[in-house]
Amino acid sequence: MNTAVDMVSLSAPVKNFVSKPRQALIDGRWQDARSGETFDVFNPANESVIARVADCKRADVDLAVAAARKAFDKGPWPRMSPSARGRILWKIGDLILENLEELAQLESLNNGKPIAVARGADVPLAADLFHYMAGWATKIEGNSLSLSVPYTPDAQYHAYTRKEPIGVVAQIIPWNFPLLMAAWKLGPVLTAGCTVVLKPAEETPLSALRLAQLCLDAGLPPGVLNVLTGFGETCGAPLAAHSQVDKVAFTGSTEVGKLIVKAAANDLKKVTLELGGKSPNIVLDDADLDVAIPGAASAIFFNHGQCCCAGSRLFVQEKSYDRVLEGISKAARSIRLGPGLNPQSEMGPLVSKTQFDRVTGFLRSGKEEGARTVCGGKRYGETGYFVEPTVLDGTSDKMRVYQEEIFGPVVTVMPFKEVDDELIRRANDTVYGLAAGLWTSNIKRAHRIANQLRAGTVWVNCYNIFDASMPFGGYKQSGWGREMGSEVLKNYLETKSVCMSI
Ligand code: ADP
Numbered sequence: 325m326n327t328a329v330d331m332v333s334l335s336a337p338v339k340n341f342v343s344k345p346r347q348a349l350i351d352g353r354w355q356d357a358r359s360g361e362t363f364d365v366f367n368p369a370n371e372s373v374i375a376r377v378a379d380c381k382r383a384d385v386d387l388a389v390a391a392a393r394k395a396f397d398k399g400p401w402p403r404m405s406p407s408a409r410g411r412i413l414w415k416i417g418d419l420i421l422e423n424l425e426e427l428a429q430l431e432s433l434n435n436g437k438p439i440a441v442a443r444g445a446d447v448p449l450a451a452d453l454f455h456y457m458a459g460w461a462t463k464i465e466g467n468s469l470s471l472s473v474p475y476t477p478d479a480q481y482h483a484y485t486r487k488e489p490i491g492v493v494a495q496i497i498p499w500n501f502p503l504l505m506a507a508w509k510l511g512p513v514l515t516a517g518c519t520v521v522l523k524p525a526e527e528t529p530l531s532a533l534r535l536a537q538l539c540l541d542a543g544l545p546p547g548v549l550n551v552l553t554g555f556g557e558t559c560g561a562p563l564a565a566h567s568q569v570d571k572v573a574f575t576g577s578t579e580v581g582k583l584i585v586k587a588a589a590n591d592l593k594k595v596t597l598e599l600g601g602k603s604p605n606i607v608l609d610d611a612d613l614d615v616a617i618p619g620a621a622s623a624i625f626f627n628h629g630q631c632c633c634a635g636s637r638l639f640v641q642e643k644s645y646d647r648v649l650e651g652i653s654k655a656a657r658s659i660r661l662g663p664g665l666n667p668q669s670e671m672g673p674l675v676s677k678t679q680f681d682r683v684t685g686f687l688r689s690g691k692e693e694g695a696r697t698v699c700g701g702k703r704y705g706e707t708g709y710f711v712e713p714t715v716l717d718g719t720s721d722k723m724r725v726y727q728e729e730i731f732g733p734v735v736t737v738m739p740f741k742e743v744d745d746e747l748i749r750r751a752n753d754t755v756y757g758l759a760a761g762l763w764t765s766n767i768k769r770a771h772r773i774a775n776q777l778r779a780g781t782v783w784v785n786c787y788n789i790f791d792a793s794m795p796f797g798g799y800k801q802s803g804w805g806r807e808m809g810s811e812v813l814k815n816y817l818e819t820k821s822v823c824m825s826i
Contacts, residue, residue, distance in 0.1 A: 332665045338429045342375040351391035352546025358383040368436040368673040369663035369708045380554035382562040388550035392492045392519040395547030402517040410461030415542035417454035432664035434530045436672035450507035456792035457511035483823040489517035491570030494563045498576045499525035500630040506532040516816035521550045529553040596805030596815045600729040601758030604751035605635030608764040609643045616763035617651035623787035629733035633759035638737045645739045653699040656713035673709040680709035683732030690725040752778045757799025761787045
């Protein structure tokens with residue numbers, strides 16, 4: 325384990341930020357929870373308390389939704405010129421970049437991810453999402469329509485569609501990319517002219533609170549963005565079920581996604597969901613293994629495997645099997661584990677005790693069901709939620725480690741003989757359909773296989789490439805709707821047809 329001596333020392337703004345209990349943002353004002361209660365936020369690298377935040381519950385949900393409702397029904401945001409709205413979004417992106425180091429440190433401290441990843445990926449991607457979306461604010465367009473109404477043959481009409489903001493949106497996000505998931509959600513919802521109540525995950529609320537202040541600093545009017553810190557059942561559930569919410573956008577586990585649908589069903593709120601995955605990653609014999617092996621390692625071990633799109637089922641064609649198994653195991657063994665704030669660390673701890681118990685439970689189940697642990701397979705160190713990067717071989721498609729989303733640094737490696745329908749069947753043989761990877765130098769095969777994989781994203785000779793312009797989301801039980809790209813705006817817009825007799 326790396327020692328504390330080498331740690332990045334927290335900057336003054338970060339120390340200041342965590343030194344006092346953080347309040348919720350409601351109607352443009354930072355406020356305590358109605359109950360006055362707070363809860364602790366932990367550093368997953370050493371299990372110590374790093375901050376306290378407001379423990380928001382139903383009473384706070386009522387206030388935040390009322391503020392968002394008022395801001396939508398009467399406030400300036402939905403009525404502002406698209407250009408003015410776009411400038412505020414752009415400014416949020418700029419402020420994220422200006423505060424990059426502070427946000428990166430908060431993210432690494434609270435989530436456990438390596439500081440270099442937070443600095444190089446999470447924070448710049450969050451800024452880029454706002455910059456990308458800022459451009460869309462002025463490009464939300466309807467169509468003009470040519471009607472041929474059979475029962476009024478002599479009439480003439482001027483008909484067109486308008487795209488209007490959907491209203492008050494509840495957004496509930498997870499802990500694996502706390503700032504980036506907030507950006508993915510807030511960028512488009514604000515661009516569309518909606519107002520929001522955002523609930524970050526209870527494990528990782530800090531960067532979303534800091535982002536909310538940056539949104540205010542950029543000129544977002546009061547009540548447009550409200551942020552409630554709280555737990556799933558006591559804050560998320562009443563938010564998802566609230567009668568004054570028009571739409572719920574959720575990212576998290578498939579299990580909770582189903583609860584969200586039920587909560588929203590009562591008054592038929594619109595719902596979009598970005599859920600779990602068990603993504604196949606396929607290495608063909610004709611692949612460049614010098615690229616495919618590190619690529620497959622990064623596909624599963626990036627962010628400690630805590631990615632909904634992690635390449636957790638690795639299929640390798642027979643001739644290359646031994647080399648890939650050995651290569652990915654070597655890569656796993658060479659990953660330096662340690663606190664995210666140590667710049668030497670390449671993999672940090674899992675985010676929480678719950679997550680640690682879940683992943684180590686899967687490792688036990690794999691052993692019991694007869695999988696062979698080629699490397700890793702256990703806890704690393706004695707404090708913090710570290711788990712060794714793990715490679716399992718000899719798994720069957722009936723095992724839990726093969727079927728269920730582990731959300732940790734654990735890959736199952738399976739051989740296959742031919743590139744045929746059976747390979748595609750096995751790759752698609754999961755309830756999920758979020759992402760897939762393919763490694764080959766044969767372009768024809770690449771296209772054919774990509775077309776047959778039932779997944780929202782297919783990466784060929786690369787993995788985990790994200791861009792604000794590229795839609796991301798799932799087939800099957802991986803979700804409803806897409807994040808990012810122009811596609812995501814559909815989540816937050818209603819289409820109105822206007823028909824005039826002329
Ligand atoms: P994980 O299992 O990976 O922790 P979850 O799906 O439980 O992910 O959590 C994602 C988000 O959903 C978090 O913000 C969490 O508080 C919230 N959440 C959990 N349970 C509920 C629920 N019943 N209703 C609404 N939100 C919930």
